[in-house]
Amino acid sequence: xxxxxxxxxxxxxxxxxxxHREADRVRTDRADLDAVLDAEVLCHIGVLLHGTPSVLPTIxxxxxxxLYLHGSTGAGNLRAAMLGDISVAVTLVDGVVYARSxxxxxxxxxxxxxxxxxxLVTDHATRLHALRxxxxxxxxxxxxxxxxxxxxxxxxxxxxxxxxxxxxVKVRTGGPNDEPDDIARGGVWSxxxxxxxxxxxxxxxxxxxxxxxxxxxxxxxxxxx
Amino acid sequence: xxxxxxxxxxxxxxxxxxxHREADRVRTDRADLDAVLDAEVLCHIGVLLHGTPSVLPTIxxxxxxxLYLHGSTGAGNLRAAMLGDISVAVTLVDGVVYARSxxxxxxxxxxxxxxxxxxLVTDHATRLHALRxxxxxxxxxxxxxxxxxxxxxxxxxxxxxxxxxxxxVKVRTGGPNDEPDDIARGGVWSxxxxxxxxxxxxxxxxxxxxxxxxxxxxxxxxxxx
Numbered sequence: 001x002x003x004x005x006x007x008x009x010x011x012x013x014x015x016x017x018x019x020h021r022e023a024d025r026v027r028t029d030r031a032d033l034d035a036v037l038d039a040e041v042l043c044h045i046g047v048l049l050h051g052t053p054s055v056l057p058t059i060x061x062x063x064x065x066x067l068y069l070h071g072s073t074g075a076g077n078l079r080a081a082m083l084g085d086i087s088v089a090v091t092l093v094d095g096v097v098y099a100r101s102x103x104x105x106x107x108x109x110x111x112x113x114x115x116x117x118x119x120l121v122t123d124h125a126t127r128l129h130a131l132r133x134x135x136x137x138x139x140x141x142x143x144x145x146x147x148x149x150x151x152x153x154x155x156x157x158x159x160x161x162x163x164x165x166x167x168x169v170k171v172r173t174g175g176p177n178d179e180p181d182d183i184a185r186g187g188v189w190s191x192x193x194x195x196x197x198x199x200x201x202x203x204x205x206x207x208x209x210x211x212x213x214x215x216x217x218x219x220x221x222x223x224x225x
Numbered sequence: 226x227x228x229x230x231x232x233x234x235x236x237x238x239x240x241x242x243x244x245h246r247e248a249d250r251v252r253t254d255r256a257d258l259d260a261v262l263d264a265e266v267l268c269h270i271g272v273l274l275h276g277t278p279s280v281l282p283t284i285x286x287x288x289x290x291x292l293y294l295h296g297s298t299g300a301g302n303l304r305a306a307m308l309g310d311i312s313v314a315v316t317l318v319d320g321v322v323y324a325r326s327x328x329x330x331x332x333x334x335x336x337x338x339x340x341x342x343x344x345l346v347t348d349h350a351t352r353l354h355a356l357r358x359x360x361x362x363x364x365x366x367x368x369x370x371x372x373x374x375x376x377x378x379x380x381x382x383x384x385x386x387x388x389x390x391x392x393x394v395k396v397r398t399g400g401p402n403d404e405p406d407d408i409a410r411g412g413v414w415s416x417x418x419x420x421x422x423x424x425x426x427x428x429x430x431x432x433x434x435x436x437x438x439x440x441x442x443x444x445x446x447x448x449x450x
Contacts, residue, residue: 016275041332042318046271046278050241053271053278055314057336089280093267095425098364098443101372102356103382105364107266111282131327139323139330146413147326157328175430188371189437190430193446200320200419205400212414218323221418 017115017168027169030065036090036112036169037062039225041138045069046087049080056081060088061133067114067162068121068130078158081118088114088162092225095194099176100183106172108192114167118160130159141217197224242340242393252394255290261315261337261394262287264450266363270294271312272305279305285313286358292339292387293346293355303383306343313339313387317450320419324401325408331397333417339392343385355384366442422449 011030027033037060045056056077061068067088071078090112097106121127132143149157176190183190202218204210236255252258262285270281281302286293292313296303315337322331346352357368374382401415408415427443429435 016277016279041321042316042334044269044271044280044282044314044316046269046280046312048273048278052241052310052340053273053312054241054340055269055271055280055312055338057269057314057316057334057338059332085277087271087278087280089269089282091267091269091282096266096364098367099371101374101378102360102368103374103378105360105367105371107284107363109267109282113280113282115277115279135327135330138332139321142323142330143327146324146330147407147410149326149328153326153328175428178430178432182372183432185372186434187437189440189443190433191439191443192428192430193443194425194428195422195449196425197420197422200421202323203400203417203419205403205415205417207403207408208415209411212412214416215414218414218416218418224420 011165011167011169014115014166017113017166022170025170025172027171032169032171033112033164033167034062036092036110037067039110040090040092041224042090044089045077045081046089047077047080048084049077054080059134059138061130061135061137062164063129063133065164067164068133069118069160069162070131070134071158073156073158075158078160081160082120085115085117086162093195094173094225095192097176097192098190100178100185100188100190104176104178106176108172108174108194109170111170112167114162114164116162116166118162121159121161127154127159130161131157140221141215145215199223236392236394239340239391242338242391247395250395250397252396257394257396258337258389258392259287261317261335262292264335265315265317266449267315269314270302270306271314272302273309274302274305284359284363286355286360286362287389288354288358290389292389293358294343294385294387295356295359296383298381298383300383303385306385307345310340310342311387318420319398319450320417322401322417323415325403325410325413325415329401329403331401333397333399333419336395337392339387339389341387341391343387346384346386352379352384355386356382365446366440370440424448
Protein backbone atom coordinates (compact mmCIF):
# COMPACT_ATOMS: atom_id res chain seq x y z
CA UNK A 1 0.00 0.00 0.00
CA UNK A 2 1.62 3.27 -1.04
CA UNK A 3 1.72 6.12 1.42
CA UNK A 4 0.73 9.12 -0.64
CA UNK A 5 0.25 11.38 2.34
CA UNK A 6 3.53 12.97 3.27
CA UNK A 7 2.18 14.02 6.61
CA UNK A 8 0.06 11.46 8.47
CA UNK A 9 -2.64 12.92 10.64
CA UNK A 10 -3.20 11.31 14.03
CA UNK A 11 -6.35 9.31 14.73
CA UNK A 12 -8.66 11.88 16.26
CA UNK A 13 -11.72 10.17 17.65
CA UNK A 14 -14.82 12.19 18.29
CA UNK A 15 -17.57 11.19 20.70
CA UNK A 16 -19.08 8.77 18.19
CA UNK A 17 -15.73 7.16 17.46
CA UNK A 18 -14.53 6.91 21.06
CA UNK A 19 -15.01 3.48 22.61
CA HIS A 20 -16.27 3.86 26.15
CA ARG A 21 -15.81 0.28 27.21
CA GLU A 22 -13.05 -2.33 27.21
CA ALA A 23 -10.35 0.33 27.26
CA ASP A 24 -7.63 -2.34 27.20
CA ARG A 25 -8.70 -3.24 23.67
CA VAL A 26 -8.54 0.27 22.27
CA ARG A 27 -5.67 1.22 19.97
CA THR A 28 -4.98 4.82 19.12
CA ASP A 29 -2.02 4.46 16.80
CA ARG A 30 -2.70 5.16 13.14
CA ALA A 31 -0.50 2.20 12.25
CA ASP A 32 -3.04 -0.05 13.96
CA LEU A 33 -5.82 1.36 11.79
CA ASP A 34 -3.74 0.87 8.65
CA ALA A 35 -2.91 -2.69 9.68
CA VAL A 36 -6.57 -3.64 10.11
CA LEU A 37 -7.61 -2.06 6.82
CA ASP A 38 -4.73 -3.67 4.94
CA ALA A 39 -5.36 -7.16 6.38
CA GLU A 40 -8.96 -7.49 5.19
CA VAL A 41 -10.68 -7.15 1.81
CA LEU A 42 -14.31 -6.67 2.90
CA CYS A 43 -15.85 -3.70 4.64
CA HIS A 44 -19.38 -2.96 5.82
CA ILE A 45 -20.67 0.53 5.09
CA GLY A 46 -23.46 1.97 7.21
CA VAL A 47 -25.56 4.53 5.38
CA LEU A 48 -28.87 6.22 5.98
CA LEU A 49 -31.31 4.87 3.39
CA HIS A 50 -35.00 5.71 3.33
CA GLY A 51 -34.54 7.19 6.80
CA THR A 52 -33.11 4.10 8.47
CA PRO A 53 -29.60 2.65 8.73
CA SER A 54 -28.63 0.20 6.04
CA VAL A 55 -25.46 -1.89 5.94
CA LEU A 56 -23.75 -2.61 2.64
CA PRO A 57 -20.87 -5.07 2.26
CA THR A 58 -18.27 -4.12 -0.34
CA ILE A 59 -14.59 -4.05 -1.16
CA UNK A 60 -12.33 -1.05 -0.64
CA UNK A 61 -8.79 0.18 -0.94
CA UNK A 62 -6.59 2.40 1.19
CA UNK A 63 -4.00 4.90 0.04
CA UNK A 64 -2.38 6.74 2.92
CA UNK A 65 -5.12 8.44 4.90
CA UNK A 66 -7.81 7.91 2.28
CA LEU A 67 -10.22 5.00 2.00
CA TYR A 68 -11.61 4.47 -1.49
CA LEU A 69 -14.97 2.87 -2.21
CA HIS A 70 -16.67 2.24 -5.52
CA GLY A 71 -19.80 0.82 -6.99
CA SER A 72 -22.34 1.09 -9.73
CA THR A 73 -23.92 4.50 -10.29
CA GLY A 74 -27.17 2.53 -10.05
CA ALA A 75 -26.52 1.38 -6.48
CA GLY A 76 -28.98 3.16 -4.21
CA ASN A 77 -26.98 2.37 -1.08
CA LEU A 78 -23.88 3.97 -2.48
CA ARG A 79 -25.74 7.03 -3.71
CA ALA A 80 -27.16 7.35 -0.20
CA ALA A 81 -23.60 7.25 1.11
CA MET A 82 -22.97 10.68 -0.37
CA LEU A 83 -25.92 12.34 1.32
CA GLY A 84 -24.55 12.36 4.84
CA ASP A 85 -21.98 10.85 7.16
CA ILE A 86 -21.27 7.18 6.79
CA SER A 87 -19.59 4.57 8.96
CA VAL A 88 -17.25 1.95 7.55
CA ALA A 89 -16.35 -1.12 9.60
CA VAL A 90 -13.61 -3.62 8.88
CA THR A 91 -13.44 -6.62 11.21
CA LEU A 92 -11.22 -9.69 11.33
CA VAL A 93 -12.06 -12.61 13.59
CA ASP A 94 -8.87 -14.28 14.80
CA GLY A 95 -10.34 -16.88 17.10
CA VAL A 96 -13.07 -17.96 19.45
CA VAL A 97 -12.43 -17.58 23.17
CA TYR A 98 -13.93 -20.46 25.15
CA ALA A 99 -14.20 -19.47 28.79
CA ARG A 100 -15.12 -21.27 32.01
CA SER A 101 -18.38 -19.32 32.04
CA UNK A 102 -20.78 -18.65 29.19
CA UNK A 103 -20.68 -14.88 29.57
CA UNK A 104 -16.90 -14.74 29.34
CA UNK A 105 -16.90 -16.46 25.98
CA UNK A 106 -15.61 -13.98 23.46
CA UNK A 107 -13.83 -13.51 20.17
CA UNK A 108 -10.30 -12.49 19.39
CA UNK A 109 -10.63 -9.85 16.72
CA UNK A 110 -9.24 -6.76 15.06
CA UNK A 111 -11.80 -4.07 14.37
CA UNK A 112 -11.70 -0.65 12.75
CA UNK A 113 -14.68 1.68 12.49
CA UNK A 114 -14.33 4.86 10.46
CA UNK A 115 -16.78 7.76 10.48
CA UNK A 116 -17.00 10.62 8.08
CA UNK A 117 -18.44 12.17 4.98
CA UNK A 118 -17.52 10.39 1.78
CA UNK A 119 -16.67 12.65 -1.13
CA LEU A 120 -17.57 11.81 -4.70
CA VAL A 121 -14.35 11.60 -6.70
CA THR A 122 -14.83 13.35 -10.04
CA ASP A 123 -11.32 14.03 -11.30
CA HIS A 124 -10.44 11.48 -14.00
CA ALA A 125 -6.90 10.79 -12.85
CA THR A 126 -7.96 10.41 -9.22
CA ARG A 127 -10.82 8.12 -10.21
CA LEU A 128 -8.43 5.88 -12.11
CA HIS A 129 -6.00 5.96 -9.20
CA ALA A 130 -8.78 5.00 -6.76
CA LEU A 131 -9.95 2.13 -8.96
CA ARG A 132 -6.37 0.92 -9.20
CA UNK A 133 -6.02 1.05 -5.40
CA UNK A 134 -9.30 -0.85 -4.89
CA UNK A 135 -8.52 -3.43 -7.59
CA UNK A 136 -5.00 -4.03 -6.31
CA UNK A 137 -6.28 -4.44 -2.77
CA UNK A 138 -8.89 -7.04 -3.74
CA UNK A 139 -7.01 -8.75 -6.55
CA UNK A 140 -3.32 -7.81 -6.38
CA UNK A 141 -1.47 -7.85 -9.69
CA UNK A 142 -4.63 -7.33 -11.72
CA UNK A 143 -4.33 -3.68 -12.72
CA UNK A 144 -1.22 -4.04 -14.88
CA UNK A 145 -2.21 -7.47 -16.21
CA UNK A 146 -5.87 -6.91 -17.09
CA UNK A 147 -7.63 -4.45 -19.35
CA UNK A 148 -8.09 -1.15 -17.60
CA UNK A 149 -11.50 0.57 -17.37
CA UNK A 150 -12.97 1.92 -20.59
CA UNK A 151 -15.19 4.99 -20.97
CA UNK A 152 -18.42 3.05 -20.63
CA UNK A 153 -17.25 1.29 -17.46
CA UNK A 154 -16.02 4.54 -15.95
CA UNK A 155 -19.33 6.24 -16.70
CA UNK A 156 -21.19 3.47 -14.86
CA UNK A 157 -18.92 3.62 -11.80
CA UNK A 158 -19.11 5.86 -8.78
CA UNK A 159 -15.94 6.41 -6.77
CA UNK A 160 -16.00 7.73 -3.22
CA UNK A 161 -13.16 8.88 -0.99
CA UNK A 162 -13.38 8.83 2.80
CA UNK A 163 -10.83 10.60 4.94
CA UNK A 164 -9.36 8.31 7.60
CA UNK A 165 -9.24 10.96 10.29
CA UNK A 166 -12.08 9.85 12.53
CA UNK A 167 -11.65 6.21 13.39
CA UNK A 168 -11.57 3.82 16.29
CA VAL A 169 -9.58 0.61 16.45
CA LYS A 170 -10.10 -2.25 18.88
CA VAL A 171 -8.07 -5.42 19.12
CA ARG A 172 -8.61 -8.39 21.40
CA THR A 173 -5.91 -11.01 21.71
CA GLY A 174 -5.00 -13.71 24.20
CA GLY A 175 -6.89 -16.13 26.37
CA PRO A 176 -10.10 -15.96 28.37
CA ASN A 177 -10.55 -13.55 31.27
CA ASP A 178 -12.13 -16.02 33.65
CA GLU A 179 -13.43 -15.16 37.11
CA PRO A 180 -11.19 -16.30 40.01
CA ASP A 181 -14.05 -18.43 41.40
CA ASP A 182 -14.46 -20.21 38.07
CA ILE A 183 -10.72 -20.84 37.81
CA ALA A 184 -10.63 -22.17 41.37
CA ARG A 185 -13.57 -24.48 40.73
CA GLY A 186 -11.69 -26.06 37.81
CA GLY A 187 -12.85 -28.81 35.51
CA VAL A 188 -14.01 -26.65 32.58
CA TRP A 189 -11.81 -26.29 29.52
CA SER A 190 -10.79 -22.72 28.81
CA UNK A 191 -8.76 -21.44 25.90
CA UNK A 192 -8.76 -20.15 22.36
CA UNK A 193 -9.60 -21.81 19.07
CA UNK A 194 -7.64 -19.76 16.51
CA UNK A 195 -9.22 -19.02 13.16
CA UNK A 196 -7.38 -18.15 9.98
CA UNK A 197 -8.03 -17.95 6.27
CA UNK A 198 -6.34 -19.85 3.52
CA UNK A 199 -6.41 -19.55 -0.24
CA UNK A 200 -7.27 -22.73 -2.05
CA UNK A 201 -5.93 -23.75 -5.45
CA UNK A 202 -6.84 -21.19 -8.13
CA UNK A 203 -9.59 -22.29 -10.53
CA UNK A 204 -9.04 -21.07 -14.08
CA UNK A 205 -12.06 -19.77 -16.00
CA UNK A 206 -13.69 -22.43 -18.16
CA UNK A 207 -13.03 -20.31 -21.26
CA UNK A 208 -9.36 -19.65 -20.47
CA UNK A 209 -6.71 -20.80 -22.93
CA UNK A 210 -4.80 -23.49 -20.98
CA UNK A 211 -1.57 -21.96 -22.30
CA UNK A 212 -2.10 -18.88 -20.11
CA UNK A 213 -0.22 -19.54 -16.87
CA UNK A 214 -1.61 -18.72 -13.44
CA UNK A 215 0.19 -15.55 -12.32
CA UNK A 216 2.37 -15.75 -9.23
CA UNK A 217 0.29 -12.94 -7.71
CA UNK A 218 -2.61 -15.40 -7.70
CA UNK A 219 -1.09 -18.78 -6.84
CA UNK A 220 1.39 -17.31 -4.36
CA UNK A 221 -0.95 -14.75 -2.85
CA UNK A 222 -0.15 -14.05 0.79
CA UNK A 223 -2.81 -15.22 3.25
CA UNK A 224 -5.28 -12.55 4.37
CA UNK A 225 -4.93 -11.35 7.91
CA UNK B 226 -29.86 -24.54 15.09
CA UNK B 227 -33.26 -25.39 16.47
CA UNK B 228 -36.35 -24.32 14.59
CA UNK B 229 -38.67 -22.94 17.23
CA UNK B 230 -41.06 -21.39 14.75
CA UNK B 231 -43.65 -23.93 13.76
CA UNK B 232 -44.68 -21.80 10.83
CA UNK B 233 -41.87 -20.19 8.86
CA UNK B 234 -42.79 -16.86 7.34
CA UNK B 235 -41.56 -16.18 3.83
CA UNK B 236 -38.85 -13.60 3.17
CA UNK B 237 -40.84 -10.47 2.42
CA UNK B 238 -38.51 -7.76 1.20
CA UNK B 239 -39.62 -4.15 1.33
CA UNK B 240 -38.20 -1.39 -0.85
CA UNK B 241 -35.15 -1.03 1.39
CA UNK B 242 -34.47 -4.76 1.38
CA UNK B 243 -35.05 -5.33 -2.32
CA UNK B 244 -31.86 -5.52 -4.37
CA HIS B 245 -32.32 -3.58 -7.59
CA ARG B 246 -29.20 -4.77 -9.32
CA GLU B 247 -27.50 -8.06 -10.14
CA ALA B 248 -30.79 -9.92 -10.09
CA ASP B 249 -29.01 -13.21 -10.84
CA ARG B 250 -27.42 -13.05 -7.41
CA VAL B 251 -30.62 -12.54 -5.45
CA ARG B 252 -32.03 -15.41 -3.40
CA THR B 253 -35.52 -15.30 -2.05
CA ASP B 254 -35.74 -18.60 -0.23
CA ARG B 255 -35.73 -18.39 3.55
CA ALA B 256 -33.42 -21.42 3.63
CA ASP B 257 -30.78 -19.29 1.88
CA LEU B 258 -31.06 -16.66 4.61
CA ASP B 259 -30.77 -19.31 7.32
CA ALA B 260 -27.76 -20.85 5.59
CA VAL B 261 -25.87 -17.55 5.47
CA LEU B 262 -26.65 -16.72 9.10
CA ASP B 263 -25.69 -20.19 10.27
CA ALA B 264 -22.39 -20.26 8.36
CA GLU B 265 -20.89 -17.14 9.93
CA VAL B 266 -20.28 -16.00 13.51
CA LEU B 267 -19.85 -12.25 13.00
CA CYS B 268 -22.46 -9.70 12.01
CA HIS B 269 -22.30 -5.95 11.46
CA ILE B 270 -25.17 -3.94 12.93
CA GLY B 271 -26.01 -0.54 11.48
CA VAL B 272 -27.60 1.81 14.00
CA LEU B 273 -28.36 5.51 14.12
CA LEU B 274 -26.02 7.01 16.74
CA HIS B 275 -25.79 10.74 17.42
CA GLY B 276 -27.76 11.28 14.23
CA THR B 277 -25.45 9.39 11.89
CA PRO B 278 -25.12 5.73 10.91
CA SER B 279 -22.70 3.70 12.99
CA VAL B 280 -21.62 0.13 12.31
CA LEU B 281 -20.99 -2.25 15.19
CA PRO B 282 -19.41 -5.70 14.76
CA THR B 283 -20.71 -8.35 17.11
CA ILE B 284 -21.72 -12.00 17.43
CA UNK B 285 -25.27 -13.26 17.17
CA UNK B 286 -27.42 -16.36 17.22
CA UNK B 287 -30.43 -17.52 15.25
CA UNK B 288 -33.41 -19.48 16.46
CA UNK B 289 -36.00 -20.06 13.78
CA UNK B 290 -37.08 -16.67 12.47
CA UNK B 291 -35.47 -14.71 15.29
CA LEU B 292 -31.98 -13.24 15.36
CA TYR B 293 -30.63 -12.65 18.85
CA LEU B 294 -28.06 -10.01 19.72
CA HIS B 295 -26.54 -9.15 23.05
CA GLY B 296 -24.10 -6.80 24.68
CA SER B 297 -23.28 -4.77 27.73
CA THR B 298 -26.00 -2.49 29.07
CA GLY B 299 -23.24 0.13 28.92
CA ALA B 300 -22.79 -0.17 25.16
CA GLY B 301 -24.08 3.03 23.57
CA ASN B 302 -24.29 1.46 20.13
CA LEU B 303 -26.53 -1.32 21.35
CA ARG B 304 -28.75 1.04 23.33
CA ALA B 305 -29.08 3.08 20.14
CA ALA B 306 -30.18 -0.10 18.37
CA MET B 307 -33.43 -0.05 20.34
CA LEU B 308 -34.39 3.49 19.36
CA GLY B 309 -35.24 2.78 15.75
CA ASP B 310 -34.86 0.37 12.90
CA ILE B 311 -31.52 -1.34 12.50
CA SER B 312 -29.81 -3.24 9.73
CA VAL B 313 -27.81 -6.38 10.34
CA ALA B 314 -25.42 -7.68 7.70
CA VAL B 315 -23.73 -11.07 7.60
CA THR B 316 -21.23 -11.62 4.79
CA LEU B 317 -18.97 -14.51 3.85
CA VAL B 318 -16.24 -14.06 1.25
CA ASP B 319 -15.72 -17.32 -0.63
CA GLY B 320 -13.13 -16.20 -3.14
CA VAL B 321 -11.65 -13.47 -5.28
CA VAL B 322 -12.69 -13.33 -8.92
CA TYR B 323 -9.77 -12.33 -11.14
CA ALA B 324 -11.11 -11.17 -14.50
CA ARG B 325 -9.57 -10.21 -17.82
CA SER B 326 -10.51 -6.60 -17.11
CA UNK B 327 -10.07 -4.64 -13.88
CA UNK B 328 -13.73 -3.68 -13.63
CA UNK B 329 -14.91 -7.27 -13.87
CA UNK B 330 -12.84 -8.31 -10.89
CA UNK B 331 -15.23 -9.32 -8.15
CA UNK B 332 -15.74 -11.46 -5.10
CA UNK B 333 -17.62 -14.69 -4.63
CA UNK B 334 -19.68 -14.17 -1.52
CA UNK B 335 -22.80 -14.97 0.46
CA UNK B 336 -24.54 -11.95 1.93
CA UNK B 337 -27.60 -11.43 4.08
CA UNK B 338 -28.94 -8.03 5.13
CA UNK B 339 -31.79 -7.89 7.61
CA UNK B 340 -33.84 -4.80 8.42
CA UNK B 341 -36.19 -4.27 11.30
CA UNK B 342 -36.84 -3.04 14.77
CA UNK B 343 -34.99 -4.93 17.47
CA UNK B 344 -36.99 -5.64 20.60
CA LEU B 345 -35.47 -5.64 24.03
CA VAL B 346 -35.94 -9.10 25.56
CA THR B 347 -37.02 -8.75 29.17
CA ASP B 348 -38.50 -12.13 30.06
CA HIS B 349 -35.98 -14.10 32.13
CA ALA B 350 -36.47 -17.44 30.43
CA THR B 351 -36.29 -15.91 26.96
CA ARG B 352 -33.15 -13.96 27.91
CA LEU B 353 -31.47 -17.16 29.06
CA HIS B 354 -32.62 -18.93 25.90
CA ALA B 355 -31.24 -16.13 23.73
CA LEU B 356 -27.90 -16.15 25.54
CA ARG B 357 -27.73 -19.89 25.09
CA UNK B 358 -28.45 -19.54 21.36
CA UNK B 359 -25.78 -16.84 20.96
CA UNK B 360 -23.20 -18.72 23.04
CA UNK B 361 -23.80 -22.00 21.23
CA UNK B 362 -23.52 -20.27 17.86
CA UNK B 363 -20.17 -18.64 18.71
CA UNK B 364 -18.71 -21.36 20.90
CA UNK B 365 -20.67 -24.60 20.42
CA UNK B 366 -20.73 -26.93 23.41
CA UNK B 367 -20.06 -24.15 25.90
CA UNK B 368 -23.49 -23.66 27.46
CA UNK B 369 -23.74 -27.05 29.11
CA UNK B 370 -20.04 -27.26 29.95
CA UNK B 371 -19.42 -23.80 31.37
CA UNK B 372 -20.96 -21.86 34.23
CA UNK B 373 -24.19 -20.26 33.16
CA UNK B 374 -24.88 -16.53 33.66
CA UNK B 375 -25.32 -15.34 37.24
CA UNK B 376 -27.55 -12.49 38.43
CA UNK B 377 -24.82 -9.86 38.18
CA UNK B 378 -23.91 -10.88 34.65
CA UNK B 379 -27.53 -10.95 33.57
CA UNK B 380 -28.11 -7.49 35.02
CA UNK B 381 -25.20 -6.14 32.98
CA UNK B 382 -26.37 -7.73 29.75
CA UNK B 383 -28.84 -6.44 27.19
CA UNK B 384 -30.54 -8.96 24.91
CA UNK B 385 -32.24 -7.94 21.68
CA UNK B 386 -34.43 -9.95 19.33
CA UNK B 387 -34.82 -9.09 15.65
CA UNK B 388 -37.50 -10.69 13.56
CA UNK B 389 -36.12 -12.22 10.37
CA UNK B 390 -39.03 -11.16 8.19
CA UNK B 391 -37.43 -8.37 6.18
CA UNK B 392 -34.21 -9.58 4.65
CA UNK B 393 -32.35 -9.78 1.38
CA VAL B 394 -29.88 -12.46 0.41
CA LYS B 395 -27.33 -12.29 -2.37
CA VAL B 396 -24.95 -15.01 -3.44
CA ARG B 397 -22.26 -14.87 -6.11
CA THR B 398 -20.57 -18.07 -7.20
CA GLY B 399 -18.59 -19.22 -10.20
CA GLY B 400 -16.04 -17.68 -12.50
CA PRO B 401 -15.56 -14.24 -14.02
CA ASN B 402 -18.10 -12.68 -16.37
CA ASP B 403 -15.62 -11.40 -18.91
CA GLU B 404 -16.52 -9.34 -21.97
CA PRO B 405 -16.45 -11.25 -25.29
CA ASP B 406 -13.79 -8.85 -26.63
CA ASP B 407 -11.54 -9.51 -23.65
CA ILE B 408 -11.98 -13.27 -24.00
CA ALA B 409 -11.22 -13.08 -27.73
CA ARG B 410 -8.08 -11.00 -27.12
CA GLY B 411 -6.76 -13.70 -24.77
CA GLY B 412 -3.51 -13.74 -22.87
CA VAL B 413 -4.85 -12.57 -19.47
CA TRP B 414 -5.42 -15.11 -16.72
CA SER B 415 -9.00 -15.25 -15.52
CA UNK B 416 -10.41 -17.35 -12.74
CA UNK B 417 -11.18 -17.62 -9.05
CA UNK B 418 -8.93 -17.84 -6.02
CA UNK B 419 -11.11 -19.61 -3.43
CA UNK B 420 -10.92 -18.49 0.18
CA UNK B 421 -11.83 -20.58 3.19
CA UNK B 422 -11.35 -20.54 6.94
CA UNK B 423 -9.67 -23.13 9.07
CA UNK B 424 -9.45 -23.64 12.81
CA UNK B 425 -5.94 -23.97 14.14
CA UNK B 426 -4.90 -26.10 17.10
CA UNK B 427 -6.73 -25.04 20.28
CA UNK B 428 -4.61 -23.12 22.79
CA UNK B 429 -5.45 -23.94 26.40
CA UNK B 430 -5.58 -21.07 28.88
CA UNK B 431 -2.30 -20.59 30.74
CA UNK B 432 -4.09 -21.20 34.05
CA UNK B 433 -5.86 -24.38 32.91
CA UNK B 434 -5.21 -27.62 34.77
CA UNK B 435 -3.45 -29.79 32.14
CA UNK B 436 -5.65 -32.69 33.27
CA UNK B 437 -8.71 -31.00 31.74
CA UNK B 438 -9.04 -32.40 28.22
CA UNK B 439 -9.87 -30.28 25.20
CA UNK B 440 -13.55 -30.96 24.43
CA UNK B 441 -14.39 -32.56 21.09
CA UNK B 442 -16.66 -29.58 20.37
CA UNK B 443 -13.50 -27.47 20.32
CA UNK B 444 -10.84 -29.63 18.68
CA UNK B 445 -13.27 -31.19 16.19
CA UNK B 446 -15.23 -28.02 15.47
CA UNK B 447 -16.58 -27.98 11.93
CA UNK B 448 -15.04 -25.33 9.69
CA UNK B 449 -17.01 -22.11 9.37
CA UNK B 450 -18.70 -21.50 6.07
